[in-house]
Amino acid sequence: MSDAVVFEARSDGIAVLTLNRPERRNCLARDVREGLYSAWERFENDPSLRVAVLTGAGEKAFCAGGDLEEMVDTGMGVPPRAMFPLPYDTIELTKPTIAAVNGAAFAGGWMIAQACDLCVASTSARFAISEVRVGRSSPWAAPLIHMIPQRIMMELLLTGKPITAQRAYEIGLVNRLAEPGALLETAIDLAHEILAGAPLSVRAARDTVMLATEMGRSAALQAARHASELCYRSADAQEGPRAFAEKRPPNWQGR
Numbered sequence: 391m392s393d394a395v396v397f398e399a400r401s402d403g404i405a406v407l408t409l410n411r412p413e414r415r416n417c418l419a420r421d422v423r424e425g426l427y428s429a430w431e432r433f434e435n436d437p438s439l440r441v442a443v444l445t446g447a448g449e450k451a452f453c454a455g456g457d458l459e460e461m462v463d464t465g466m467g468v469p470p471r472a473m474f475p476l477p478y479d480t481i482e483l484t485k486p487t488i489a490a491v492n493g494a495a496f497a498g499g500w501m502i503a504q505a506c507d508l509c510v511a512s513t514s515a516r517f518a519i520s521e522v523r524v525g526r527s528s529p530w531a532a533p534l535i536h537m538i539p540q541r542i543m544m545e546l547l548l549t550g551k552p553i554t555a556q557r558a559y560e561i562g563l564v565n566r567l568a569e570p571g572a573l574l575e576t577a578i579d580l581a582h583e584i585l586a587g588a589p590l591s592v593r594a595a596r597d598t599v600m601l602a603t604e605m606g607r608s609a610a611l612q613a614a615r616h617a618s619e620l621c622y623r624s625a626d627a628q629e630g631p632r633a634f635a636e637k638r639p640p641n642w643q644g645r
Contacts, residue, residue: 395425397432403440404581405433412448418474418498419457426475434483440589441581444506445490445574452515455497474498476505476530478600486584486596490577491515501530507596510577511555511564518552536603538562588630589644590621
């Protein structure tokens, strides 16, 4: 992997992915995009890693969006769909992801934070879907309608104005706020809360949320029941109740 995205595989089952171009506000230049593709693939294929935290180097920016210089140099029109590595869109991940937003998350920066399952933000972070201010568009923002109210989404897209981390928390875009020096620690704590659950149960829960988002009520119920069968039939499904009855921590096997 290039040094544009630093990959840390921790012994506790957490992978920390860090966008590492702070001098360019961690913009989504080619080397960062390629680094992210490699990092997500490494995370997905390592069975010892169960949760990923995505953050940015430096204090100013999580990610300032696309590389505008590249767009000018290439005369970019419609970006190729595979240009950006996005969970639930151009890449498939079966494990939870957390965005730890340490500064500005503008345009493509908002995009990759939105694509993560959960979001923790520094109190100094700011968010903006700023494409209208540079003549571009933001089709990637369409799933946002399932996260925040329509009128708020409309204002964000039409004005391109940044919002504070506090406002992002109030509208439901951010799960938790942290002081700048405690951001990564807060994201890791959230990851540990996920790690406390049985792996197959966590996977089924994640699938259930996305199925419910994408389907009507009846179809989502049917699909979620199917997605949960592996969990119900697992050894962990017997270990959990047994551990509870015996008043001890469960020993999850992920099978």
